[in-house]
Structures are given as C-alpha cells and as structure tokens.
Amino acid sequence: MSATHKLTAIEIDNASLPAATAEIEHERRVAIFDLVEQNRFVPEGAAGGPYALKLSSQDNRLAFEITGPDFSRTHVLSLTPMKTVIRDYGLICESYYEALRGSSPSQIESVDMGRRGLHNEGAALLKARLEGKVEMDQETARRLFTLVCALYRRG
Structure with a gap:
C-alpha cells in the first residue's frame, strides 16, 4: 500500500453546516489537525494520493468530496443511522468535562471508559x-468520527 494514501488537507463548508461558536470552531480545527497529522485514507478506485477532503451538508446528508491526483469523487451519507451515537457521544463528553471539574478519579475513569466505548462504536459505524x-484504519475512523461530531455539535 502506498504511503501516499492519506489526507493532507480538509476543508469544511461552514455555510452548509450548523453555525459554530468559537469553542466549537476550535474543536473543529483541533479535529482537523489530528486527522491530517496521522491517517490512512484509501478511496476506492484511487491509484494514490495525497487526498483533500471537503465536508459539507447536502439535503441533510454529509457529503465527502475527495480529490487527489487524477481522482475526484463525492460520497453523500445519511447520518440518520449515526444520530443516536453522535448525540450520546456529545452528552457523555459533556459529562466527562464536568466530571473533570470536581469528581473523584474513579468517577472520572468510569465516565471516560463510557466515552471511549461510544467513540469506538461511532468510529466503527462510520x-x-x-x-x-x-478504506481506513481504526484510528483514522476514530479521528474522522471526532470531526463529524464536531461538525454537528450545537452551541
């Protein structure tokens, strides 16, 4: 497998996605940085990358516009099958941050285990x-799921 099968740029069409607060915008930037920093991303039918990914919303679906050398394809996914895990992941992240502010280490660990479990579930579903x-590895799927959650998080 060629080492060039990776994302090197990610763009978000902010006009088509829910409005972001400064905090959510920061989360999106961090998620993009983490994803671009390390990933394995192999679009079906592509000879090699690197690839750019543009994410947008089209008719309440998430569009993945992938471009690379001699390659361009858009995949549009309904997120309906993922709504519950995205919502639950957002809620448990809020609980985790709240726990960090004043809970015992065992309570924090318990919430973190649930958070990681939902993160893995969301990544596998995505x-x-x-x-x-x-095609992507589990860590890339986890990072991409983080970005998807950040895109649909409401302020």
Missing part, C-alpha cells in the same frame, strides 16, 4: 457506512 467507498 467506517461501516463508508465501506466500499473509503
């Missing part, structure tokens, strides 16, 4: 939704 379109 990976399955992109099956046959984009």
Whole structure:
C-alpha cells in the first residue's frame, strides 16, 4: 500500500453546516489537525494520493468530496443511522468535562471508559457506512468520527 494514501488537507463548508461558536470552531480545527497529522485514507478506485477532503451538508446528508491526483469523487451519507451515537457521544463528553471539574478519579475513569466505548462504536459505524467507498484504519475512523461530531455539535 502506498504511503501516499492519506489526507493532507480538509476543508469544511461552514455555510452548509450548523453555525459554530468559537469553542466549537476550535474543536473543529483541533479535529482537523489530528486527522491530517496521522491517517490512512484509501478511496476506492484511487491509484494514490495525497487526498483533500471537503465536508459539507447536502439535503441533510454529509457529503465527502475527495480529490487527489487524477481522482475526484463525492460520497453523500445519511447520518440518520449515526444520530443516536453522535448525540450520546456529545452528552457523555459533556459529562466527562464536568466530571473533570470536581469528581473523584474513579468517577472520572468510569465516565471516560463510557466515552471511549461510544467513540469506538461511532468510529466503527462510520467506517461501516463508508465501506466500499473509503478504506481506513481504526484510528483514522476514530479521528474522522471526532470531526463529524464536531461538525454537528450545537452551541
């Protein structure tokens, strides 16, 4: 597998996605940085990258516009099958940050275990939704799920 099968740029179409507060915008930037920093991203039918990814919302669906050398494809996914895990992940993240402010280490660890479990579940679901379109490893799926959650988080 070529080492060039990776994302090197990610753009967000802010006009088509929910409005972001400064905090949410920061979360999006961090998620993009982490994803670009380390990933394995192999679009079906692509000879090699690197790739750029533009994320936007089209008719209440998430559009993945992937471009690379001699390659361009857009995949549009309904996030309906993922709504529950995205919502639950957002709620448990809020609980985790609240726990950090005043709970015992064992309570923090317990909430963190639940948070990691939901994160893994969301990543696996996103990976399955992109099956046959984009191949990625588990860590890339986790980072991409983080970004998707940041895109749909409401302020």
